[in-house]
Amino acid sequence: xxxxxxxxxxxxxxxxxxxxxxGDEAGRADGRRDAMxxxxxxxxxxxxxxxxxxxxxxLARRGFDVVAGDRSAAAAASARETAAANGVEVQVHRADGLxxxxxxxxxxxxxxxxxxxxxALSEGIAEHLFAExxxxxAPGAELWCVWNSHLRYRGRLERIVGPTRQIAxxxxxxxxxxxxxx
Numbered sequence: 001x002x003x004x005x006x007x008x009x010x011x012x013x014x015x016x017x018x019x020x021x022x023g024d025e026a027g028r029a030d031g032r033r034d035a036m037x038x039x040x041x042x043x044x045x046x047x048x049x050x051x052x053x054x055x056x057x058x059l060a061r062r063g064f065d066v067v068a069g070d071r072s073a074a075a076a077a078s079a080r081e082t083a084a085a086n087g088v089e090v091q092v093h094r095a096d097g098l099x100x101x102x103x104x105x106x107x108x109x110x111x112x113x114x115x116x117x118x119x120a121l122s123e124g125i126a127e128h129l130f131a132e133x134x135x136x137x138a139p140g141a142e143l144w145c146v147w148n149s150h151l152r153y154r155g156r157l158e159r160i161v162g163p164t165r166q167i168a169x170x171x172x173x174x175x176x177x178x179x180x181x182x
Contacts, residue, residue: 045108046136048098048129053079053090055110060088064108069095097132109133109143113153126153130160137161137180149174 047056050068056079060066068090070076076094083090093100098109111133113126126147133143143161147153149172157164161178168175 044106045110046098046101046106046133047079047090048109048111048133049114050079050092051075051112053082053092055112056090056092057082057086057088059108059110060090061086067091067093067101069093069098069100071096097129098136099132101136103135104138106133106136107138107141109137109141110145111143112146126151127156127160130157134161134180139180139182141180143178143180144175145178146173146175148172 045059045064045066047053047059047066047068050056050070052075053068056066056068060083066089068076068079069092070079071094073094076092079090079092083092098106111129113129130143130145130153137143143157144167145153145157149169154164154166154174154176157176157178162181164176164178166174166176
């Protein structure tokens with residue numbers, strides 16, 4: 001990707017948008033399609049810090065068994081509403097991390113880590129969530145993460161989760177995939 005391109009991850013599924021058709025640049029760096037959009041077999045997937053649950057709904061529409069969690073009660077309620085509005089099944093938990101999952105239970109974790117807690121800025125939240133993802137991932141499974149490029153999380157992802165490759169990047173956002181060691 002060059003700096004003029006955007007990383008399009010959004011779209012309102014409730015209004016008929018489809019995050020996987022045309023224009024979705026996340027994971028298509030250098031013309032390659034990411035594993036989630038290339039017909040990879042469904043596996044237990046987790047949307048960590050799910051917010052509105054739009055990514056969880058996107059995964060569920062592609063046949064993944066999806067579990068989602070967020071520490072915010074409002075976010076968890078919104079994720080449930082998003083799933084219902086899209087006619088998909090997503091198990092949503094109000095949780096600070098992935099305490100509702102056993103070690104090694106996840107085949108995929110997706111995360112857009114917050115870098116604030118209320119009004120306070122903190123990168124420690126991301127490290128906590130990276131560690132939760134690493135614990136919950138099965139050996140060889142991946143954490144797909146989108147983060148603000150200025151935060152430069154790649155080194156932390158490699159240290160906490162495992163080998164990390166950059167999928168896409170622009171001035172604002174970076175998308176990486178980190179593989180849990182076998």
